[in-house]
Amino acid sequence: MSESATRKPAERKRGSGVQFVYNVLRDEILDLALAPGTPIDEIQLAQRLSMSRTPIREALVRLAGEGLVTTLPNRSTVVANIDFLNLHTFFDAITLMYRVTTRLAALNHQADDLVTIRARQAEFAKAVDEQDALGMIATNREFHAAIAVAGRNPYYESLFLRLLDEGRRLLRLYYSSFNDQLPQRYVVEHEDMIAAIEARDVEKADALANEHADQIVEQIRNMIARDHRQKIAL
Amino acid sequence: MSESATRKPAERKRGSGVQFVYNVLRDEILDLALAPGTPIDEIQLAQRLSMSRTPIREALVRLAGEGLVTTLPNRSTVVANIDFLNLHTFFDAITLMYRVTTRLAALNHQADDLVTIRARQAEFAKAVDEQDALGMIATNREFHAAIAVAGRNPYYESLFLRLLDEGRRLLRLYYSSFNDQLPQRYVVEHEDMIAAIEARDVEKADALANEHADQIVEQIRNMIARDHRQKIAL
DNA sequence: TGTATTTTTTTTGTCGACACAAATTTTCAC
């Protein structure tokens, strides 16, 4: 189906098989190219990527560990569902991780961290400027991931990345159907966060991250509410 | 080597193979039966557990996802090292998770949650009373895991469990070499936490969790410091 | 005797095949 998925049959380096499958599947899941609930047929996937089932299975185990797929015993593994009923737990966790990682970045960042963060921010600003919703989602993730790296706590970083990915799925869901105008405000907020981090102003970084998270959560909430009304109207 | 590892050659249900390997390895890693840095030979392990390499590898992938083993490309996977230089990131994260899960438990717990928590606390108190250091480590984990469940946020829960496991390795390291007297204080602190949760006193639960975490962190720090002096003395 | 190079060994990554479990279809009884 997807173009990038049916590439070069057999000219890959040994040892990169699992990684390749993992990347392909991960991208397709996060981009909603594979809808939540879709069963993943190992044989079919093996044929599509022209490799054996063994590396496919190992990639699936990895994805299951990150919660992106669910494995039903003796039955097919399916793309993880989005649990709308418990979204508040997601909002709660991602807000806390926004705050904690930004705080720690203000505390622990080193010189070259800011270079990376600014580069990501430039990419983000570009995506917003071009009204590229999908690009904005991706670059926003990388921006905050760079901040998390600067915070130098791998435990927070891994949870945060997981949450950002989950959020990417959510946003992708709504941006694809509504084509919103992209909020320029986020660019400014990002700039403020960078400034606070650079100044090592922990409390300000925290407060800004908190506001930023609230903004995003609120936006997602609005999208869901709007979507809900529509569904009821039909 | 280990007794429990070389059991019943081939009378296991289909589909439980990976789970079995995962459990065996996990226990051995957390109990330090497999020392950090030990290479894991797939063939040898396959013979020991009398099964093919395939389920072994899948279990290893899972363990790698949880950070309990490290996979070197095209080379053996080794038991994850304990990063003493960055222990502060561990202390920081586990303290936050102690607080967050206990807060949420006070907020969201339901009736039967308290039953489970009290049961775990009883087991913990028994282990402390019997001066069973290893039992105390294990039951303490289950006690806090039960609180995390009552908090009803799977994101926090999974990170917390990972951190508690990492802590189990750390504690195991020192209890095996020093045979400390077990602090009765923890039992009382646990009781206070249960009371705060039951009363739905979020702030008090938070404060108690914070103190509890500080206690544990401080104890680990002392152990490490003591260990350090010994090393230098030699 | 020490070092560079080749050969051997060890161990991983991948493959194709088979066995078993669940879902699906078909058959059969009533």
Added chain:
DNA sequence: GTGAAAATTTGTGTCGACAAAAAAAATACA
């Protein structure tokens, strides 16, 4: 025609084997 039981199909879980990489051993050469 309807429902239960049997047969078939579909797809996972596991296996043994092979090929490629890295490490270890052996050899050549100074």
